[in-house]
Amino acid sequence: MSFSxxxxxxxxxxxxLITTAGVVMLRKRWLTRQRSSSALLIAGWITVLxxxxxxxxxxxxxxxxxxxxxALSLAAYAVIAxxxxxxxxxxxxxxxxxxxxxxxxxxxxRGVAKSLLAIVLAGIAAIGLGVAVAVNFPMPPQDRAxxxxxxxxxxxxxxxAWTLCxxxxxxxxxxLLTVSAAGFAVAFLPKVLS
Amino acid sequence: xxxxxxxxxxxKPFLAPDFVRAMLAGHSALGIAFAALIYIVxxxxxxxxxxxxxxxxxxxxxxxxxxxxxTEAAANAVEQGYRKARAANAAHDLFIMGPSPVQxxxxxxxxxxxxxxxxxxxxxxxxELIVENTAPWSEFVGDLHMHLHLPRTxxxxxxxxxxxxxLSSLVSGLLSHPRLFKDAFxxxxxxxxxLQEADLHNRLGVWGLPFHVVVSTTGALLGLSTLIVGxxxxxxxxxxxxxxxxxxxxxxxxxxxxxxxxxxIAAMIRAIQAEKQDxxxxxxxxxxxxxxxxxxxxxxxxxxxxxxxxxxxxxxxxKRLGDGGLESGTIGQQILGALQPLHFGWFGGFAxxxxxxxxxxxxxxxxxxxxxxxxxRRRDAGRPTPFWETIWAAxxxxxxxxxxxxxxxxxxxxxxxxxxxxxxxxxACLIAAPFAGDASRLTQLLRALSGIAILAAVALHGTLxxxxxxDPMFFWATAAMAACxxxxxxxxxHRPTV
Numbered sequence: 203m204s205f206s207x208x209x210x211x212x213x214x215x216x217x218x219l220i221t222t223a224g225v226v227m228l229r230k231r232w233l234t235r236q237r238s239s240s241a242l243l244i245a246g247w248i249t250v251l252x253x254x255x256x257x258x259x260x261x262x263x264x265x266x267x268x269x270x271x272x273a274l275s276l277a278a279y280a281v282i283a284x285x286x287x288x289x290x291x292x293x294x295x296x297x298x299x300x301x302x303x304x305x306x307x308x309x310x311x312r313g314v315a316k317s318l319l320a321i322v323l324a325g326i327a328a329i330g331l332g333v334a335v336a337v338n339f340p341m342p343p344q345d346r347a348x349x350x351x352x353x354x355x356x357x358x359x360x361x362x363a364w365t366l367c368x369x370x371x372x373x374x375x376x377x378l379l380t381v382s383a384a385g386f387a388v389a390f391l392p393k394v395l396s
Numbered sequence: 397x398x399x400x401x402x403x404x405x406x407x408k409p410f411l412a413p414d415f416v417r418a419m420l421a422g423h424s425a426l427g428i429a430f431a432a433l434i435y436i437v438x439x440x441x442x443x444x445x446x447x448x449x450x451x452x453x454x455x456x457x458x459x460x461x462x463x464x465x466x467t468e469a470a471a472n473a474v475e476q477g478y479r480k481a482r483a484a485n486a487a488h489d490l491f492i493m494g495p496s497p498v499q500x501x502x503x504x505x506x507x508x509x510x511x512x513x514x515x516x517x518x519x520x521x522x523x524e525l526i527v528e529n530t531a532p533w534s535e536f537v538g539d540l541h542m543h544l545h546l547p548r549t550x551x552x553x554x555x556x557x558x559x560x561x562x563l564s565s566l567v568s569g570l571l572s573h574p575r576l577f578k579d580a581f582x583x584x585x586x587x588x589x590x591l592q593e594a595d596l597h598n599r600l601g602v603w604g605l606p607f608h609v610v611v612s613t614t615g616a617l618l619g620l621s622t623l624i625v626g627x628x629x630x631x632x633x634x635x636x637x638x639x640x641x642x643x644x645x646x647x648x649x650x651x652x653x654x655x656x657x658x659x660x661i662a663a664m665i666r667a668i669q670a671e672k673q674d675x676x677x678x679x680x681x682x683x684x685x686x687x688x689x690x691x692x693x694x695x696x697x698x699x700x701x702x703x704x705x706x707x708x709x710x711x712x713x714x715k716r717l718g719d720g721g722l723e724s725g726t727i728g729q730q731i732l733g734a735l736q737p738l739h740f741g742w743f744g745g746f747a748x749x750x751x752x753x754x755x756x757x758x759x760x761x762x763x764x765x766x767x768x769x770x771x772x773r774r775r776d777a778g779r780p781t782p783f784w785e786t787i788w789a790a791x792x793x794x795x796x797x798x799x800x801x802x803x804x805x806x807x808x809x810x811x812x813x814x815x816x817x818x819x820x821x822x823x824a825c826l827i828a829a830p831f832a833g834d835a836s837r838l839t840q841l842l843r844a845l846s847g848i849a850i851l852a853a854v855a856l857h858g859t860l861x862x863x864x865x866x867d868p869m870f871f872w873a874t875a876a877m878a879a880c881x882x883x884x885x886x887x888x889x890h891r892p893t894v
Binding site: 228229232233261262264265268269271272274275276278279281282283285286287288289316317320321325329332333336337341342343344345346347348349350351352354355356358359360362363365366367368369389390392393 | 423426429557563582583585588591599604605607612613621625631632640699729743748752755
């Protein structure tokens with residue numbers, strides 16, 4: 203292996219270890235959160251950030267940041283796996299009662315209506331807004347097309363989550379219809395005006 | 397994320413209980429509606445991270461090239477590819493891909509989109525075409541992930557919608573998690589199955605969130621791109637999708653079919669390397685090759701970027717038409733370049749693939765446990781649904797079995813039987829599930845069958861190739877897959893609790 207490969211391996215390892223140390227500090231703060239101050243919390247996150255900086259030094263900001271996020275996930279998984287609590291009694295009740303999902307009146311018509319709202323109408327609204335950005339945003343055409351496109355799944359996913367948790371179908375319908383109309387109006391306005 | 401405990405009364409909850417319950421209701425509804433699709437896409441997506449390695453395992457007598465392709469070798473691959481394409485009467489579009497940190501082969505593809513004739517070849521590091529590229533099982537798994545073997549446009553849309561549903565589940569899961577910080581490191585194992593599953597579901601979900609958000613967003617965008625660009629074309633390009641795609645992906649060839657010489661790829665590579673000395677050849681795409689309207693997209697890679705390469709555009713005379721900026725252009729260009737590598741974990745090298753596999757398996761487990769928690773909650777509330785418990789067990793463990801069955805069908809009978817074996821196994825598992833007694837017994841049975849099927853597929857492939865394999869990946873992948881089969885088989889020794 204070349205010097206460069208050795209250097210990258212060592213620095214990556216160091217970045218991973220620093221990130222893990224940060225996660226361990228966060229867990230320590232989490233264990234003693236009733237008594238300790240925020241110092242450990244801040245130190246933990248600063249150490250995680252330091253791990254990211256080390257990885258960015260080795261690989262550049264673009265790859266280093268990506269590696270740092272992966273390292274954070276893996277370090278947390280490892281710390282959780284190493285410190286799990288074994289419970290032996292099946293009859294032992296949970297410490298506190300869990301939340302349960304809201305009980306709602308439900309029938310197939312309501313189910314179909316919710317599905318149409320969450321999948322179809324939220325999708326139309328998201329595409330309308332995304333294309334509006336792709337057509338009108340003050341950026342070069344390629345940039346605004348990509349950013350507008352990227353907004354579609356994000357807005358659609360958010361709209362879907364909100365629609366499904368909102369028990370009032372009419373409110374969701376009105377808002378989604380309004381957003382759809384506004385989005386498509388803005389998207390097609392330049393074409394109509396030209 | 398599911399199943400949380402409220403904070404003590406003296407403290408104001410982080411999220412209002414009514415809001416959390418409403419979010420949980422939405423999260424449950426969405427999860428149940430899309431669970432099977434999300435599970436299949438996540439499981440196959442995890443396999444697809446290793447698609448290049450699986451292709452090498454499947455065809456282990458083909459040449460391997462680890463160093464970047466030299467200029468002369470790239471030019472030779474273009475020349476030989478074009479000659480082969482002409483012989484096959486398919487000299488329309490030609491694509492050459494060199495080795496990179498994520499894959500170790502020189503691939504040559506040509507196709508004529510009018511006649512549908514295409515050819516896929518593997519070349520050596522000198523650019524000489526050596527053997528036809530055939531990896532039907534890898535292709536089967538890739539297609540299952542990308543369009544579920546449905547008609548392509550509809551399948552892509554459905555997978556894109558599944559990505560949206562997954563993203564939405566992540567949002568609603570996070571917002572229905574009032575103890576996000578309080579339970580940040582809590583994993584209680586044993587005792588209540590529901591609590592155990594909920595802890596694992598939440599910890600894997602929350603700490604893996606950057607990965608989960610990235611793969612679901614990029615996957616949704618890749619799946620929905622045809623639809624989005626279609627609407628964009630209507631709004632801004634007079635309904636011309638090709639024109640809209642050209643704005644995003646770079647210039648397309650014109651339809652003028654007048655014959656012209658194939659442009660000099662070596663000169664193009666040298667021109668880029670004169671500007672960027674560390675640039676290496678990654679790929680070359682000749683649209684309408686040897687026609688007057690031809691366009692070349694030359695992919696050249698420099699280190700330190702997520703994008704596999706930047707695209708440089710040339711016309712048929714070799715004149716530079718600009719570049720895609722995929723490595724260091726504007727924000728939109730860089731996002732475009734990073735989409736596919738970020739989605740599949742195809743950047744950086746093998747270590748990144750291992751990390752992606754771990755996180756992909758975590759997401760697959762989060763999907764599985766989400767439904768398991770919902771079923772356990774119903775059981776705890778005195779409203780068990782044994783039918784759906786067995787169906788979910790059949791979905792969860794029927795998929796590894798069905799994918800392994802497709803491999804056995806391909807290795808024993810040929811590519812034509814793959815889809816029938818996969819679909820037949822999936823349907824058989826679902827139909828037989830309610831008759832299996834209870835879900836834990838069915839899970840145990842399907843784990844055993846999955847483990848045996850994986851081992852059988854590996855053994856069958858091994859007997860076909862052991863004496864001819866020259867690629868070390870054959871041995872590594874065989875060992876890894878056999879280990880997976882043994883782990884799955886060993887997990888069937890204990891009957892899981894429901």
